Amino acid sequence: MKALDRKLLRDLLRMRGQVLAIVLIVTCGMANLVTMMSTHGSLQLTQATYYDQYRFADVFVQLKRAPKSLVSRFEEIPGVGAVQTRVVQDVTLSVEGLAEPATGRLIAIPEQPTPMLNDLFIRAGRYPEQGDEVLASEVFVKANQLELNDTVGAILNGRWQTLRIVGIALSPEYIYEIRGTEIVPDNKRFGILWMQQKALATAFDMEGAFNDVSLKLMPGASEAEVIFQLDQQLETYGGLGAFGRKDQISHTFISDEIRQLSAHAVFVPSIFLGIAAFLLNLLLSRLVSTQRDQIAVMKAFGYDNLTVGLHYLKLVMVVVLLGAVLGAGLGWWMGRGMTRLYSDFYHFPLLQYEVRPQVLLTALLVSTGAATLGAFLAVRRAVSLPPAEAMRPEPPTTYRPTLVEKLGLQRWFAAPSRIILRNLERRPVQALLSVVGIAVAIAILVLGRFFTDAMGALVDIQFRTIQREDITLVFNNPLSNRAQFDLYNLPGVLRAEPFRVVPARLRFDHYHKLSGINGVEPGGELRRLLDRAQRPVTLPPEGIVLSTKLADILQAHLGDQITVEILEGARPTRAVPVTGIFDELVGISAYMDIHALNRLMREGFTLSGAYLQVDAHEQQTLYAQLKKTPAVASVAMRQTTIDQFNEILTKSMAGFTIVLVGFASVIAFGVVYNAARIALSERERELATLRIIGFTKGEIAFILLGEQAVLLTLAIPIGFALGFGLAALMTEIYDWELFRFPLVITRSTYAFAFVVIMAAALASGLMIRHQLNRLDLIAVLKTRE
Template identity: 60%
Template sequence: MRALDQKLVRDLLHMRGQVLAILLIVACGITAMVTMMSAYDSLKLSQSAYYAEYRFADVFASLKRAPESLAPRLAEIPGVGQVQTRVVVDVTLDVPDLDVPATGRIISIPTTPQPMLNDLFIREGRYIEPNRRDEVLVSEAFAAANNLALGDTIGAVINGRWEELRIVGTALSPEYVYAIRPTDIVPDDRRFGIIWMGREALAAAFDMEGAFNDVALSLSREANLPEVLFQLDQQLERYGGLVAYGQEDQVSNFFLTQEIASLQVTAVFMPTIFLGIAAFLLNIVLSRIISTQRDQIAVLKAFGYSNWDVGTHYFKLVLLITLVGGAIGTGMGLWFGAGITQYYTNFFHFPVLRYEAGTGLIVTAIAFSSGAALLGAFSSVRRAVSLPPAEAMRPEAPPQFRPTLVERWGLQRFFSASGRIILRNLERKPIQGSLSIIGIALAVAILMVGRYMGDAIYYIMDVQFRQAQREDVTLVFNEPRPARARYAIAHLPGVMQAEPFRSVAARLRYEHRTHRTGLTGLEPESDLRHLLDQQLCTISLPPDGVLLTRTLGNMLGVEPGDSLTVEVLEGTRPTLTVEVMGLVDELIGVSAYMDIHALNRLMQEGQTISGAYLAVDSLAINELYDEVKQTPAIAGIAIRQTTIDQFEETIGTSLGVFTTVLVIFACIIAFGVVYNASRIALSERGRELATLRIIGFSRAEIAVILLGEQAILTLLAIPVGIGVGWGLITALVVAYDSELYRFPFFVDRTTYMFATGVVLVAALISGWMIRRQLNHLDLIAVLKTRE
């Protein structure tokens, strides 16, 4: 073994505590990167493969009713490849052992198996038979959530008649990888299911023989999507067509794509922080090592070792630490990645969700960590190789000694000898102290980021589901109903208060920017649905004009006072001009709100409603459910408490797992940073402390000198770390800003306490370990150091 390699091994053994701390930080960064990037690659690959194999449609459109003879004309639109017409209806279901009424979306399929758009993968059972009109396939998630087996029956209100449907198979479709109703926030597999039924049976039940109310298209590669959508809308307008939309706006694909994008953000954001901290620590450690090994560097150069040899020696030290940390992190990342990918099967339903972690990802992760480490070490190594031998053989020039600020102010009498030594060292080595403060501050910041996710989720739940949405139950009709429906709702069992709403599909336009969303009309003095501003104060609905969520306003580029064009996408499809009266702050989705009476006037439709928000007596809730199950006009029911439970189970649980892992990594980083700072201080000041012991200072006094300095640096670092944490959280808020949800800038006081507590505990443990080393300090060996 070469002499420099032997020195490398000795250095690693001597610094084993510091090396282990940095190695774990590197491992955490690589674990985060491999975990998130492999999960991202797996979801992305599974999505593209599933869409291609089962022919996920490129364009979708719904309408009232159109004759089947229209299909050939749709196929003539330039760029259209395949046209598939079908019947799609939402019905109320009575599921065994489920008190709450469920909603089923029944989709027609050919009575004999054949290739089609949005094709089915039958997981269990068989396809429907042509002569059995009651046979259906149900979505796998719905069957599993309700413990439905092959041969079981479910009740359904089909066009006003009660019918029983027999389950002959469970299936998956690329159209419903993420099965969620457009009005929901999170999926509810127990209360919302997809049902596939023979075309003839479904058409006969809803008077759709020879007709359709839904169409899906595939496009050729040279197709112009905006032009296809425009021409499709033109063709369907006379048949009550709603606006056509592309694959990117399809509900399931939209949620799946947003989740994949969030994974990608996380895969870049978190590892960058971890590896940046690791690079920073390596820079500090190497610079301090080099300052204590000046004489060794001089001797090496005097014996003929070149700058390249010396520089390579220290780079080897860095690479060895990062490669070992990278290997550990890669192994942990592959394990975590497989677990997280499997966890996603609870929300995204693929026939096969393959876990993919290619060699390219592993090589990239190792290269990224090594590059960050080498970059962090570069300045220190350059300083080492630039030292001429004669200069390096001399000790570093001592700093210019002068009275400290405390002494110049005459306050030294209030401090003991140990206290004055601490203050002098801090004042005379400001750069080293600042670096230690920055390192510990980064630990505080990453702990805050780790806890922030949980704070944000609970804040969203409190604001959205307890302050804004105060209703117990939301009823949605299968089509808009006249004014008398208001009184029928008020007389349903257990209803204590009912507030109707009107929901209209619309395209909002301002200058060249457009967005398709729902325009919701609310009661002007609503008790059950509040609109809030940034201070969480209730905003009253103006008698005219529209209120937009702030995110939607930003997307359209509008401010209060601007005139907005509203293209209604149902009924007679009028085009309206309304004034933007203000912006409201909602953390989930994007919406537009109006006074329900103003919306009715603009629509010229009387007091029409789309549903109602209800406050319900809990003792009569089951009676209400029984009544709703038998009411054909009600297409869906949403229960606030169920939504809260589902939100906690899906978003809360998934983020909870991620947050727990992140907090564990943050704790490791915190300890690594604090321990490194203390251990380096001991290495630098060993001779000084040994000298103090020789001249009569006790072990306790030299411990106070060393650890007191670290305690001051730690206390100074905490507020700095909180400031850095705010900056990282702000970046995280911006990175996760999407149409689906926005993370608020909200940090609970327990997060500050947690971050501070972990760093202080890490400081205490590090202090205890350093104190043990001080107790065994070899005074003779330390004092043999050459001056």
Template identity: 40%
Template structure:
């Protein structure tokens, strides 16, 4: 049976349905972010784990120059090794019809017959190559889709200076290439990098590896640690040109998948709580003011004999209905948004499948925060009201002291009566008005923070491809060649400027901190590929030390003047001690720079380059690309324009894509905060506004008293929201940044202006909606005294 208080609850909910729904939606959006992002982290981690296990993704990789196959038995006998597979790996240039720029590819051997012990592939179409048919190949499915290639098509490739013609027999995915980017690049692009799986015979013939391998794949026994196996592998393979074994954490694809998941996890633990905190604060204010507005009804209920506990349970039900509705909507929105984001990640990473996985803890946390915030908002005011006797509670609260308002007398004599009413409202209830200001300030801060992040992403692209990299084309050589190759490039018609670079694989160590990457050797004063200070001033390269990126210096815990250990992983593999002579502000990756001559001297290999940055005349571009395609030492050619497009795609998908979702959520929350402030003010002043109409005020004048209050609150919140938003921007930028890219904090006048417009637009729309209710109000019903 429905009791009187429950019927009152239903009437109250219907009466405030618009405001209750607005509060529920604000709470729902905060819960939605928590559910969506927590679910995505769990989905990516579980799918990756299952994919790796099913296709036996190696746990240790050991590249060598050339090692005999008989060593595989000795590797298998090492303590901690469960499985081993030797293979041949090499670079290839693919010649695609209608594509002037040669496309880089990775060529890998794959055993015949049974599936390989490690790094199996998943066929998506066609079949594997057959024994005795070295001209057959399996192609990476995403690359084939980008170029419209199918089983049965032919593909021309240049490997180790020789040209081959392959027939595609199948299309495949691999856990090794969830994140596929060309060697020397960090940004994936399906159209600019492919993978070819060939028979062992074909790879051995192309790279002179009969009876040998140049990479060992190792699976670990249960409970075995990678460091011990890596140390044993390095000792065993040292006579054969070992480049240093490394575990799965440093494997290129897995490293960036892990970075993406870690970035999403950081965002999931940082950003949703910010949004939920703002929503919870709003709900707290709304509930507290709503209960205060029910003061006379509470007194009447106590006069009829209802105990404080019964009345408290009634209002607790009210806030629980609103909070639980918001939490339920948030969970549903989060599931729908998570399933939509799964499709984005399925295209971003090359998983064969990705199912959104619900995270129960996210549901529980969202519901708990919603309920706790709602209950806290009402409990404080109810406790104060319950102390009153029924007769005292049924009377309006004593008017505040107007002595403070008298101090405004010099100003108020220049204002009309409605304006004085607005100002008096602020002097009468300063704490209540401060709560409204803080609420709108939080909404403004969310908008400023998200707009700043959008500007930061745009600036990251501009810095990377317009300021730091001023070349048109990047050329990668098959190995470190003589710098006389640069003279050959410079003499070719259409090539206006050439700068040699050298990338050397290293492990940088500072105590327990380490980083597997490379050192980039540049000319003393580079013009095409530059290192810059945070003030965007060029940094001259020095031969006596390294210039580290800001991200790398922070990761290794280094400052200018400190030394670090450089473990070179190619050539003679010297162990160097080099000082940090500068710190560069970078956006893409975590590079380390050094003067080219100094780097070559430290390696004992003077006059060597592994690539070149070119500035070309676009009129001669096709002829230049055709010429580069025929050079035996060229392993790859990359256009900056294409790299820029790939970087834009990278930043607009994956974790970066969530900024669009959260920007929309920020704007909706901002509007919800402003609208609720207006609705609360109307609920508190409905009787006063009706009285004004009765004594002769027009509809416009009566509405002005209410809307003037909203306008003044909004005006005060704008500068406070701008300041809070600026502080919030640094937190959001840190959450979005990763080792792949760094999001700079960029403050623009348009950012604050657009955020202010969002708040002002929300105030105008809310004001119009509230004014409509004021104009439609039944004066007699509003002025009636509740019996």
């Protein structure tokens, strides 16, 4: 072993506590980087492979009814590579063991297995051979504990039919299996069933017709042009507006998740590696300062500047490599866990987790680059020291009166307190960086709990304050006002508030968006319109009220006239004034007074469904009747949605919070311990002198640790503010069309961050106090010759 390498080993052993703290921080940054990048890559590759192998479509459209003779016209549209027409129908299901009615989406498939768009992967069982046999989605089967050859009851066009499950399947169209009206999956009460084309068409009087189209585009085709021509051809057949893959709900969810992972892969590791670079700079600066004479001797023995610089850079590389190895292993383990978690929400034939070599290489280069950048100034200082100057002790600091002394306030402080204030004021940059490091740790703790706070607030605001109904009924077709009175004849219905939902394309200038216009009763008690501040939103007798997100998409403002193209009934096109814009958390909705919407449609009082308040004692009887009611297309229970939200919160956020808390604790401990340890090494002579002249061990511990306590006190409010800012940034990142996070941070989150940071500070303080008690006064006070 070379002499410089032996010296490096001795330095590492002597500073093992500080080195270990920095290694742990590098490990955290490396683990985050590997976890996020590998999970992102695995999820993205799995998605792309699945889409390609099972021919996921590019353009989709639902309609009322059209003849199959239109297929040839669709194929003639420039850019269209393949066309798939089918019958798709939502029906009410009765599942054994499930008291509530479920909703099944029946999708027609060819009588014989044939390659098609949105093709099926059959996990178990076989392809349907008879009209009453179906394939069921895997997640629906698992949620209801169904098995092959089990049956479910279904109302098909007013007729009761028993359907036998002969196979379990997956489709790229339903990787995230959810109804378009929901924001969380309810796999027990919503499932996909694939049925033979002939049997399903016959049941719904759709022989020779279809009500759903999927298109695959050729490379380089214009999606917008294809959508335009498709809408033109389907306008007379009740087309509900074609849309591209980016607006397909399953694809939207998983693509947003992939983009989020990509953002996290940059954002979170940057914090850890930045802190590691800062600590390495402190460590090497102090090492160079204490080894001035050794640097001089090395140069006197003929070591050139490059060799000396590389010697100190080796220390950085050792720290980085140790952190990289530990971080790669931890990142691999965390990535596997995150992939397993994603498999609970996103359903692929195989979600294979892998860490590609380029991921590890990128993570290593980033970690090495950050550490080298942090150590650069200290290494340059070591290289630039001339031997003659390095042989002399470092010149003493020029002392000046502190601010406290200038103001004449020193008499209010005891001698140890004045020493603390004097040292902080004379090293402002070092103190500031320590404060920033601790504040970042606190901010990460706040951020880790923010997601739980935000999800809890979202559930509370949306599903307890805004949505106060027990059940939401949606009818197969719009019904007259008589249906509102009929609802009160159902068992246990205490209150029924009608609503009207109309599919429409909203336009303003050259912006447009497919959306639904929700007509609700003004002043309704079961479904209220509230903004983020929970202020009531009043629906005017005329005009339309937009959510802030929808208004942003359309670039529309209060008072603007937007064009509403109704995609139902007579399909009128109207200019409607924007009479209100409010900030809601869920969806991108447009609202009108239900009577104004009926007038816009030029129809009498018509409703698409109703919000129901139900006597809890009559719920089971009501569910049994709804299962047999042909007019009901779907039934949604508010409490079920709340339970699903809480389950997702428990699954996804618990582990995420634990990881962030652990990593933030590492940062807190690393920053506080390194700052205190460096302060001890810089002031050993001063503290030893104070001991010699009569200061007790407790008093010198107060001087050293009191300085860290002041830094911690300054960092706590800054960390809280920084955490709030990061949470605000997250609300911008998670500004999705489906839902938005409210900016809510509870007192318990701040208290939690405070307790964790104090525990980390206490642990590092105890370690420093132990080292102070073992201080060798004679060795420290020896004067350099």
